[in-house]
Amino acid sequence: MKKHYLLIFTTILIINFFLPRFMPGDPFLYLSVDDGNVSVAYSEKQIEEYKAYYGLDRPLYIQFLNYIKGLLKGDLGYSIYYNISVLELIFTRLPWTLFIVLTSLLISSIIGVFLGTVSAYSRNGFLDKFAYFSMTVFSEIPSFLLGIFLLFIFAARLGLFPLAGGMTAFGNFQTKLYYLIDIIYHGTLPVLTLSLVKIGEFYLLARSSMLTVLSQDYIQTAKGKGLKKKRILFYHALRNGMPPIVARIFMSLGGLFGGAILVENVFSYPGVGRLMREAFLVRDYVLIQGILLIIAIMVLFFSYLSDVFCKKMDPRIG
């Protein structure tokens, strides 16, 4: 299994290096203006100087060797656009993304699995039909659309939540608790958006997994023994229906990062997603590479965890 991961990681490294460089466009070339913005027009000489400064004037293989050398030293290079270290830039943004992604994963998986289990038990009943319908609808709404909708209702109209940002700008927090509360308050709508979008997926998976389990003989036996409904459902059935769900929870982290990019931009949330959009817009190769690499490592890590968990839960795997 380890070899397998190493191979994937190496492939990612290579693609990650070459992909931004094969994208047409030059990070220092601004000929057009977008949304009425202005930008500095670099002279040819300045472009040459910058390329030399960032090492982009050297042959590709040398750039690649330097990149690998840097990586070994934990150096992801220097952002062309922001003029600061890429690692520093990413690590100041990553906690914000992790906060909303992991919180929404927790919320959506718990609620989704719970609803899915109950729904499967009362198959074809009113509850099942209602939940099935509403969950299918929710899982089909794009995250940014839902985000804008929530922003409009709860922030702009009702004023219950802030319109943007990860914390109160220039806030003077008397205690750490206030600071924490402020962060939770600002994270509520982004987390809610991501959770709502994700609940459907877990619901559907839990429902179908539980339907299979509930039709097994040992459930009939449990019923026959006169065990309580709650115990049958959440102890005997859920335990056996869990492996595919757990695997999905870990695997869906990658997708959630994708969702976070859109949601962070709607709420102007200070995470990696917002940074990534900016990096792509300005063709900041070094930064794009850094962000993709860190995300890839995290997705790989979670996928590894998923493998380990599934093995533990179901000894037949692996």
Place this chain on the structure above:
Amino acid sequence: MKNKMKYILLMMVLLVALVGCKGIDEESNAGGDIGQSTKVDVLRLEGGDTGLPNPFKHTSRGPGMSKMQILYDSLLEKDENGNIPWLAQDWSISEDGTVYTFEIVENAFWHDGTPLTTEDIVFTFNYYRQHSPVSNELIVNGEYIVKEARRIDEKKVEIEIFSFDNTYINKIGFARILPQHIWEDVEDPKAYDGEDAAIGSGPYKLDTYNPQQGTYKYVAFEQYWGLEPVVSAIEWVPVGDRVMSFENEEISLINASADILDRYQSDDKYTVKSVPSYHSYRLMMNMEKVEELKDIHLRKAIAYGINRNQLIENVARGSATMSSMGYVPADSPWYNPHIEKYDFDLEKAKELLDGKTYSFKLLIGNAAEEAKIAELVKLDLANIGIEIQIESAETKARDDALKTGEFEILLINSGGMGGDPDYLRTIYAAAKNGRAAIAGYNNEEINSLSQKQAIERDEAKRKEMIDEMQAILADEVPIVMLYGAVDNFVYVTEKYDGWMFRYDHNKTDHNKLSYLIREK
């Protein structure tokens, strides 16, 4: 039981969160409202990380550049009509035009309290020679234009340039002056991020910069020598949706799109200021690659055959102005009103084509507006027998194609059309090494006039040359100019109405003078 307790606790935390945060918000807003019925004490604008605001580390776009410019003063400043004295209260130029003498204001200080001296100015022009700032106007054709910077005495400096050029006063006058005591020991200014890395001498000083949140807070600099800051603080805050943030009064100003303009125009509470963007959509023609495009009649036919009014109405929804085929915008004092206007004229276009038909590929970027323009252009040109195939590329790929010449006709929105008309030289004239600015276009008269106007010191004579250039360009149509967007700035009149528009740049929030009390 344990689980139940956990849920109850979680609910309580959330409740406290809601209550607590309302409290924090009110506290942080309180300062802005006390005792100010007509004016605000704090101006809030759309934030976002645009880098550390010093000349070496700000990001390369408008918002990054302007934040730096508010902190760092220059020898001259710009108002609605032209250049005005700033750190240099007076300036003169030698007979031969190669030496500028600047007389510096007294009592200018750096934000750390150190006096600003003529040594700082000499140091700045020497330092930029070695270390290029992000926005570097001092390099022309690959050469640093300053030959020598000399301190004459405590008040005067001389800047000697290699040769005279009308645009050099702007390039020197707007270079941001650096504090010598901070930068003299810095070897790599792009990497320098010390505590004092954003110490300038401007009317506001940096108080807080949070790159993650994209927030900046500038506070008025009490020791400032010049015009008084109008607010005690300028704050840049994160904005998700501009309109929602503006209407909830989280920001003081927006650049509103044409779609929502009605709701502000019909409400007395708001002021709407519509100003040309100094950008223009244009069709670039590759006369090197496509032989047919060398035909002047064809280019003129395209110009007559496109209904540009319809583009303005349908694509820009009325919020745009027609661009001049002579390039210089109609609202510029350098505009020549006597050139051909190219009103939409199907018959004339057909006449010019004389029954010939053509087929071209039109390369566009991936913005929605570009696609709309391209579709309308395609329909219009089909009427005169020119078939257009639209190809859409990612914006940067399109820009790249323009540079490498990999296109037939190309649609692009470019800027830099405010201020001095010397841009005609960079847009149309071949460089001294003979390299054409427009693929396949080389007009000797344009080349020679663009060199001459650059060094003509008599403004009336220079205006004649610029007029002539516009006449030639309008006659030859090397670029089909379409329309330029108009920006609509909206603000609550009662709160603050000091927003100003510079003669060469229309983004009011980028202008230093927008934040200072000016004599009426």
